Amino acid sequence: MEPDLFSRPDKSEAPPNPEASHWQERAAWLKAELNRHSHAYYVLDSPTIPDAEYDKMFRELVALEQAHPDLITSDSPTQRVGGKPLPQFEAVRHAVPMLSLNNAFDDEEVAGFDRRVREGLQAAGEVEYSTELKFDGLAISVRYEDGVLVQAATRGDGMTGENVTPNIRTVRAMPLRLHTKHPPKVLEVRGEVLMFKSDFARLNDRQREGGQKEFANPRNAAAGSLRQLDSRITAQRALRFFAYGIGALEGAEMPASHSGLLDWYATLGLPVCSERAVVMGATGLLEFFTSIGVKRKALPYDIDGVVYKVNGIEQQRTLGFVSRAPRFALAHKFPAEEAMTVLQGIDVQVGRTGAITPVARLAPVFVGGVTVTNATLHNEDEVHRKDIRIGDTVIVRRAGDVIPEVVSYVPELRPAHTLAFVMPSACPVCDSPIVRPEDEAIARCSGGWVKCPAQRKGGLLHFVSRRAMDIEGFGEQLIDQLVDKHIITTAADLYKLGFRALAELDRMAEKSAQNVLNALEKSKSTTLARFIYALGIRHVGEATAKELARHFGNLDALLAASEEQLLEVADIGPVVARSIIAFLSDPMNRELIEQLRATGVHWSEGTGSVSEAKPFQGKTFVLTGTLPTLTRDEAAARIEAAGGKVAGSVSKKTNYVVAGEEAGSKLAKAQELGITIIDEAGLLQLLEHE
Ligand code: D41
Numbered sequence: 001m002e003p004d005l006f007s008r009p010d011k012s013e014a015p016p017n018p019e020a021s022h023w024q025e026r027a028a029w030l031k032a033e034l035n036r037h038s039h040a041y042y043v044l045d046s047p048t049i050p051d052a053e054y055d056k057m058f059r060e061l062v063a064l065e066q067a068h069p070d071l072i073t074s075d076s077p078t079q080r081v082g083g084k085p086l087p088q089f090e091a092v093r094h095a096v097p098m099l100s101l102n103n104a105f106d107d108e109e110v111a112g113f114d115r116r117v118r119e120g121l122q123a124a125g126e127v128e129y130s131t132e133l134k135f136d137g138l139a140i141s142v143r144y145e146d147g148v149l150v151q152a153a154t155r156g157d158g159m160t161g162e163n164v165t166p167n168i169r170t171v172r173a174m175p176l177r178l179h180t181k182h183p184p185k186v187l188e189v190r191g192e193v194l195m196f197k198s199d200f201a202r203l204n205d206r207q208r209e210g211g212q213k214e215f216a217n218p219r220n221a222a223a224g225s226l227r228q229l230d231s232r233i234t235a236q237r238a239l240r241f242f243a244y245g246i247g248a249l250e251g252a253e254m255p256a257s258h259s260g261l262l263d264w265y266a267t268l269g270l271p272v273c274s275e276r277a278v279v280m281g282a283t284g285l286l287e288f289f290t291s292i293g294v295k296r297k298a299l300p301y302d303i304d305g306v307v308y309k310v311n312g313i314e315q316q317r318t319l320g321f322v323s324r325a326p327r328f329a330l331a332h333k334f335p336a337e338e339a340m341t342v343l344q345g346i347d348v349q350v351g352r353t354g355a356i357t358p359v360a361r362l363a364p365v366f367v368g369g370v371t372v373t374n375a376t377l378h379n380e381d382e383v384h385r386k387d388i389r390i391g392d393t394v395i396v397r398r399a400g401d402v403i404p405e406v407v408s409y410v411p412e413l414r415p416a417h418t419l420a421f422v423m424p425s426a427c428p429v430c431d432s433p434i435v436r437p438e439d440e441a442i443a444r445c446s447g448g449w450v451k452c453p454a455q456r457k458g459g460l461l462h463f464v465s466r467r468a469m470d471i472e473g474f475g476e477q478l479i480d481q482l483v484d485k486h487i488i489t490t491a492a493d494l495y496k497l498g499f500r501a502l503a504e505l506d507r508m509a510e511k512s513a514q515n516v517l518n519a520l521e522k523s524k525s526t527t528l529a530r531f532i533y534a535l536g537i538r539h540v541g542e543a544t545a546k547e548l549a550r551h552f553g554n555l556d557a558l559l560a561a562s563e564e565q566l567l568e569v570a571d572i573g574p575v576v577a578r579s580i581i582a583f584l585s586d587p588m589n590r591e592l593i594e595q596l597r598a599t600g601v602h603w604s605e606g607t608g609s610v611s612e613a614k615p616f617q618g619k620t621f622v623l624t625g626t627l628p629t630l631t632r633d634e635a636a637a638r639i640e641a642a643g644g645k646v647a648g649s650v651s652k653k654t655n656y657v658v659a660g661e662e663a664g665s666k667l668a669k670a671q672e673l674g675i676t677i678i679d680e681a682g683l684l685q686l687l688e689h690e
Pocket of ligand 1: 133326
């Protein structure tokens with residue numbers, strides 16, 4: 001910073017009042033600095049100063065402007081706080097209409113688009129495209145005159161939108177003045193207003209704490225915030241903006257390509273997303289689609305697809321429009337993650353710990369690429385908090401492989417007669433009372449696995465699951481039959497199953513019966529951590545099970561542990577310790593453990609924290625990339641069985657990085673820190689020779 005700025009006399013153009021010149025200069029400097037930092041933070045995504053420093057300068061500028069109101073200019077960062085509420089939004093006719101985008105949902109439609117483009121251009125070879133993200137927000141048009149933001153309007157019907165200028169002025173990423181000495185006379189920037197996922201979560205926290213309505217998703221939150229008549233509310237809503245198009249342009253040369261336009265925008269201080277590329281032909285388009293699909297979850301904002309645009313502006317003009325959509329652009333959408341349907345009923349499901357989950361029965365709806373008829377409602381309180389009732393039209397969400405959930409109901413579509421959810425008083429499966437301790441969110445069936453077949457099935461499915469005993473061939477169907485026909489009750493009974501009993505079951509060929517027996521036999525040789533995890537003790541997940549195994553080294557030590565001793569284990573608090581004690585003091589559970597040991601389930605026992613030397617004792621490994629033959633889990637299991645630890649990230653404490661194909665930043669970090677890097681073969685060799 002320049003400490004002399006405040007007192008520096010300006011000799012050449014000394015204004016009549018020398019003091020006023022100081023204030024003017026100081027205010028101008030503060031404005032420029034604050035704008036520069038906002039740009040770095042919101043547009044370049046690389047903060048330059050701590051928030052506290054920014055706030056200090058901001059307060060100084062506010063004070064200066066209060067004392068000297070003539071210092072206030074429309075591009076001052078203090079003018080982003082919103083103004084008096086409007087009675088209504090004014091209509092704005094767009095100087096150049098805002099077009100819509102044609103959609104594609106599969107590769108063939110993309111190929112068709114590319115073919116029509118080549119035909120339209122009479123192109124001999126592949127066409128160059130600019131590819132970008134399709135933000136799930138709201139399209140707006142922002143008009144700059146002589147570099148100054150003068151108007152912002154929603155898309156509306158494409159011809160006429162609403163004047164939301166005071167609201168858009170509060171968007172920190174939006175420059176109030178373009179960063180150029182020679183601005184175009186008129187520039188209409190088109191782009192998307194959106195809310196980042198983290199800001200959305202914070203907003204909903206705030207809404208909840210304030211007893212106000214939560215938003216269903218970032219898009220709704222952005223829409224609700226943009227369409228506020230009171231821009232002071234918008235100012236508190238952390239909206240963002242990305243530019244992707246152009247309307248009117250006067251007094252400047254149009255760049256020759258779409259990618260060139262976005263590059264130019266970036267130099268003007270406009271936010272342009274960096275997840276974009278220039279590619280050739282349909283192959284290039286589909287490669288971009290795939291690469292973004294992989295990244296999608298990790299992006300800080302929601303997208304609903306990608307957009308392809310013919311890169312050459314001359315070529316765009318040649319192609320022109322059909323009705324309201326350009327022939328040169330295409331939105332390639334991901335399967336919708338949210339859909340509306342009718343909630344026909346609410347059942348309850350009983351989990352392995354007896355937890356009762358309300359489950360929505362839905363009119364079938366296609367969402368996230370599959371037809372969904374059930375979705376979770378999480379728990380009783382959630383249903384009431386969201387005021388979801390039977391008969392409502394609801395929004396169902398299915399993101400990736402996550403279990404579908406009911407997000408909210410649609411108030412406008414609520415029928416006259418709806419039915420509220422009532423938690424049943426008895427378990428629908430075993431009729432035992434359902435209880436809910438006052439301080440817990442979860443109601444449970446009090447029957448336990450002894451009385452409740454649902455809990456028994458859940459416990460068995462957990463026992464055989466991949467991360468527990470990893471017994472292949474046991475699906476829900478098989479477990480259901482075995483429990484319903486009273487062939488088995490406990491996990492130990494699994495190991496007593498005979499060939500005949502299995503082969504007689506529905507849909508069980510002799511071959512599969514043999515496979516199941518083989519899988520059971522194979523699973524008997526396991527690790528202590530897997531065994532502990534497989535027991536399904538409440539609050540004992542995989543990580544805790546591993547910690548217990550490491551700490552106690554053998555099962556008998558764990559079985560003999562007191563609550564105090566359990567509390568000495570890393571990451572175990574009173575709740576978990578008590579849960580383990582409760583489990584182990586139940587004679588039925590003790591019996592189960594002994595039976596399992598008696599059937600031949602075994603593992604190699606160490607002596608815990610004071611154990612004998614294991615080859616990888618004290619060594620930390622990091623796995624990265626895809627290994628040629630081992631899965632990640634298998635590699636981790638081998639390392640841990642040899643006493644090593646597998647960490648998620650590379651640090652100075654890492655001893656080895658095991659790198660496979662497409663290893664990324666972890667490999668780079670390891671190289672930087674000079675850590676030994678080995679491949680799968682190297683790991684296997686170490687395991688053999690150490
Ligand atoms: O991200 C978007 N949602 C997006 C929307 C985008 N990346 N590009 C777009 N390009 C256009 C054209 C080619 C017509 C300038 C769009 C939209 N339009 C658009 N958004 C809403 C209606 C149209």
